[in-house]
Amino acid sequence: MIKLIFLDGQEKSFTPGTTPEDVAKSISPNLAKKSVAAYLDDELYDLNRPMEKGGTFKLVVESDEEAFGILNHSSAHLLAQAVKKLHPSAMFGVGPQTDEGFYYDIALDHSITEAELAEIEKGMRQLSQEAHPMVRSEKTREEALAFFKNDPFKKELISAIPEGDKITFYTQGDFVDLCRGGHVGNTSKIKHFKLLSLAGAYFRGDSSRPMMQRIYGTSWFSKEALEAHLNLLEERKERDHRKLGKELKIFMLSSEVGQGLATWLPNGYAVRKVLEDYVYELERQAGYLHVSTPVLGSKKLYQTSGHWDHYQENMFPIMEKDDETFVLRPMSCPHHMTIFQSDLRSYRDLPIRYAEIVTQHRYEASGALTGLERVRAMTLTDAHIFVRPDQIKEEVINAYHLIETAIADLGLEVDYLEFATRDDSKDKFHDNDALWNQAEAILQSVLDEAQIPYKEVPGEAAFYGPKIDFQVRTAMNRVITMSTVQLDFLLPERFDLTYINASGQKERPVVIHRGLISTWERLMSILLEQYKGAFPFWLAPVQILLIPVNNNAHEAYTKEIYQTLMHAGFRAKLDLSDEKMGYKIRDAQQQKIPYTFVIGDDEVKNQTITYRQFGSPEQTHILVKDMVDIFKKEAEKKSRKK
RNA sequence: GCCGGAAUAGCUCAGCAGGUAGAGCAACUGACUUGUAAUCAGUAGGUCACGGGUUCGAUUCCUGUUUCCGGCACCA
Numbered sequence: 039m040i041k042l043i044f045l046d047g048q049e050k051s052f053t054p055g056t057t058p059e060d061v062a063k064s065i066s067p068n069l070a071k072k073s074v075a076a077y078l079d080d081e082l083y084d085l086n087r088p089m090e091k092g093g094t095f096k097l098v099v100e101s102d103e104e105a106f107g108i109l110n111h112s113s114a115h116l117l118a119q120a121v122k123k124l125h126p127s128a129m130f131g132v133g134p135q136t137d138e139g140f141y142y143d144i145a146l147d148h149s150i151t152e153a154e155l156a157e158i159e160k161g162m163r164q165l166s167q168e169a170h171p172m173v174r175s176e177k178t179r180e181e182a183l184a185f186f187k188n189d190p191f192k193k194e195l196i197s198a199i200p201e202g203d204k205i206t207f208y209t210q211g212d213f214v215d216l217c218r219g220g221h222v223g224n225t226s227k228i229k230h231f232k233l234l235s236l237a238g239a240y241f242r243g244d245s246s247r248p249m250m251q252r253i254y255g256t257s258w259f260s261k262e263a264l265e266a267h268l269n270l271l272e273e274r275k276e277r278d279h280r281k282l283g284k285e286l287k288i289f290m291l292s293s294e295v296g297q298g299l300a301t302w303l304p305n306g307y308a309v310r311k312v313l314e315d316y317v318y319e320l321e322r323q324a325g326y327l328h329v330s331t332p333v334l335g336s337k338k339l340y341q342t343s344g345h346w347d348h349y350q351e352n353m354f355p356i357m358e359k360d361d362e363t364f365v366l367r368p369m370s371c372p373h374h375m376t377i378f379q380s381d382l383r384s385y386r387d388l389p390i391r392y393a394e395i396v397t398q399h400r401y402e403a404s405g406a407l408t409g410l411e412r413v414r415a416m417t418l419t420d421a422h423i424f425v426r427p428d429q430i431k432e433e434v435i436n437a438y439h440l441i442e443t444a445i446a447d448l449g450l451e452v453d454y455l456e457f458a459t460r461d462d463s464k465d466k467f468h469d470n471d472a473l474w475n476q477a478e479a480i481l482q483s484v485l486d487e488a489q490i491p492y493k494e495v496p497g498e499a500a501f502y503g504p505k506i507d508f509q510v511r512t513a514m515n516r517v518i519t520m521s522t523v524q525l526d527f528l529l530p531e532r533f534d535l536t537y538i539n540a541s542g543q544k545e546r547p548v549v550i551h552r553g554l555i556s557t558w559e560r561l562m563s564i565l566l567e568q569y570k571g572a573f574p575f576w577l578a579p580v581q582i583l584l585i586p587v588n589n590n591a592h593e594a595y596t597k598e599i600y601q602t603l604m605h606a607g608f609r610a611k612l613d614l615s616d617e618k619m620g621y622k623i624r625d626a627q628q629q630k631i632p633y634t635f636v637i638g639d640d641e642v643k644n645q646t647i648t649y650r651q652f653g654s655p656e657q658t659h660i661l662v663k664d665m666v667d668i669f670k671k672e673a674e675k676k677s678r679k680k
Numbered sequence: 681g682c683c684g685g686a687a688u689a690g691c692u693c694a695g696c697a698g699g700u701a702g703a704g705c706a707a708c709u710g711a712c713u714u715g716u717a718a719u720c721a722g723u724a725g726g727u728c729a730c731g732g733g734u735u736c737g738a739u740u741c742c743u744g745u746u747u748c749c750g751g752c753a754c755c756a
Contacts, residue, residue, distance in 0.1 A: 141751095149683085149684070150684090151684085151685090152684085152685075234750095235684095235750055235751075236683090236684060236685085236750075236751080237683075237684070237750060237751030237752065238682065238683025238684060238750095238751060238752055239683080239751065239752045239753090240682075240683090240752055240753060243752075243753075244753080245681080245682070245752075245753040245754080246753095249682060249683050249752075249753095250683085250752095251683075251684080252683090252751070252752080254750090254751080280748095280749095284691080285691085291747095291748090292747095293729090293746070293747050293748085297746090297747075343756095344756095345756065348756070349755095349756060351754095352754080352755075352756085368756070369756055371756080400755080400756085402754080402755075403681050403682095403753080403754060403755090404681070404747095405681060405682070405683095405751090405752080405753080405754090406681090406753085406754060406755075407748095408749095412755080500756055501756070502756080519755090524756090551756090585715095585716085587714070587715050587716095588713060588714065588715090589713070589714090590713070591713090616712085616713080617714095617718090617719090618712090618713090618714060618718080618719060619714060619715065619716060620714090620715095620716065620717060620718070620719095621717080621718055621719085622716090622717095623716050623717055624716095624717035624718055625717085625718090626717090627717055628717085634716085636715065636716060638715055639715090640715085648715090648716090650716070655716070655717085657715095657716070
């Protein structure tokens with residue numbers, strides 16, 4: 039007999055070979071229905087996998103977080119089985135679950151079309167109805183390789199499994215796949231799914247390898263949950279910053295101007311200017327000194343910094359004129375290094391924090407360009423902080439707090455931090471081990487001492503040093519690097535930066551690279567999606583629209599109020615068109631203007647204004663004399679959640 | 681850059697199994713002068729992304745290019 043210890047501490051004996059499903063059924067049929075898999079000690083078991091030993095036993099039920107992944111992983115297998123049935127020559131790469139569903143990579147001579155997705159989906163439904171058990175088996179490496187002897191993809195995946203790890207196969211009907219599991223035990227458990235899209239994907243994520251066809255899908259435990267998810271996907275389309283940016287006339291991307299080159303329209307620039315002013319003031323108060331450097335730089339400057347060696351592929355081609363070679367700057371660090379260099383520095387001067395609202399150009403791969411999210415000309419607030427070694431920690435923490443403030447003021451939230459370190463790919467990183475070890479140790483200790491949780495990502499560092507990236511999850515459920523703090527011992531050396539220490543000796547400063555809120559372009563894309571185009575008051579391109587009830591009778595008073603608002607620094611707009619009032623209000627709502635004033639006889643008589651807020655029909659009356667104060671307070675709140 | 685798809689009026693889209701295009705909104709003109717999400721009528725607007733081919737004839741079929749979209753790779 040084997041002994042299982044349940045969640046509540048109860049122990050129960052079962053005959054060896056009992057499956058988790060048997061156990062679940064013995065507890066309650068309802069529980070068995072909701073079970074997806076089980077844990078025996080720390081090992082994930084399929085519902086139908088016989089248990090030959092005892093241990094702590096925990097069922098994974100539909101409502102558990104990991105159940106979704108298990109279902110979707112199983113759904114990927116169902117997809118593969120259906121594809122294999124339609125195309126017996128198909129071979130497969132990987133087929134994992136994702137945050138929101140699953141995919142499987144397929145190698146097939148024939149190009150799968152959108153129309154065929156429905157056919158494949160039908161095949162999946164049939165296989166689900168046929169209720170094939172998904173049976174696990176263990177194989178030796180030799181057996182596994184022999185089984186897939188004609189499949190170079192699976193053979194390679196088998197070879198990549200570390201020595202000593204179990205190699206397991208899953209069989210459902212006549213379909214056999216290499217897989218570590220766990221699975222839902224039977225294809226009949228997979229009922230509510232949809233295939234979503236087709237894409238290309240390199241085998242093992244390596245662009246030098248063959249491209250496979252990837253099918254994306256999503257799978258849920260109920261019809262309602264599936265529909266809810268499909269609705270969410272529809273809603274996301276409504277939030278897409280490219281759609282909203284066009285509708286609200288925020289920006290344009292025109293092939294006439296050039297691929298990946300965004301043009302900011304008046305509405306977009308109004309928002310951007312608020313952000314620029316906000317950031318400037320935030321930095322000024324934090325002791326940053328603002329500078330301005332040219333958009334062009336000598337190629338030598340970038341050779342000195344090392345950017346030329348690492349990124350010339352991603353830079354626009356060089357320009358040669360009068361024996362000098364220029365590049366369109368892709369980065370501002372080298373420029374700021376020269377500013378530090380330009381004067382004799384004392385240890386008393388440090389830290390020196392240079393900030394700049396800087397436009398830079400990068401030759402991004404054409405396929406990477408996406409709306410405002412990825413462009414070839416971008417403007418951002420960039421900063422470089424020059425510190426003594428003893429000031430590193432404090433300044434990293436200062437930068438951390440500044441970033442926290444900015445992100446909170448924008449109404450966004452940091453999802454998690456990434457601590458990006460180097461790995462052993464030598465050509466990606468500069469080769470001074472001592473500097474690397476020092477820099478990584480310092481950043482690590484800052485994170486640890488401040489007790490900030492983070493995810494370490496080896497190999498993601500910049501070539502000049504490790505970094506802490508602030509990852510924000512957008513309204514589209516994409517994770518984007520919003521801010522960054524990078525520690526750099528290399529560029530000070532490359533530029534031979536020095537300051538005079540207390541004993542009169544030259545010493546090397548350390549540079550902290552700080553990115554505050556991504557680029558204006560990317561930030562705009564995130565904000566548009568976050569607010570679905572309905573900007574909070576302080577950012578809105580037009581904050582207040584004024585509508586007179588009768589143009590003739592109320593124009594003068596409305597204009598007076600308009601002037602008061604404009605002089606007080608607000609962005610107001612007057613609608614004196616011949617349209618009906620209802621039309622004007624609808625128009626204001628469609629433009630997502632935060633406040634709409636309606637001004638008629640009552641307002642003139644009482645020296646008031648009547649407003650409604652975006653999205654609400656409620657009417658509020660306030661005295662004109664209180665108006666400016668009320669809206670100034672509203673603007674000061676920024677987008678803070680609390 | 682790679683795989684796949686798309687491109688019709690300012691916008692959103694319909695249409696064409698090959699016979700040079702249509703709606704709604706927007707724009708313009710006129711009437712209406714209004715108290716909280718679309719007043720009515722009229723007018724104008726298109727080398728059907730661009731180049732080449734097949735054809736008596738191409739927006740439609742084939743092909744190349746460009747741009748965009750879904751992904752992959754890349755992202756200092």
